[in-house]
Amino acid sequence: MRHRNGGEQIHYRLVSEGRISNTPSMYRHLSSHLAQARRENDFPDLIDTMRLNRGSTG
Secondary structure: OOOOOOOHHHHHHHOOOOOOOOOHHHHHHHHHHHHHHHHHOOOEEEEEEEHHHHOOOO
């Protein structure tokens, strides 16, 4: 399953890697950059492997 908006997924991945802090302001900052990348068609589709492993439920 591909998702166009993976901002939350990317945020928590970066937090878990210790690359950014888990704060609302950091989330907004990252979201702003991701939105700009989407507008410029420079944001890849993301594959949600957890959903792929569970199969389609809806």
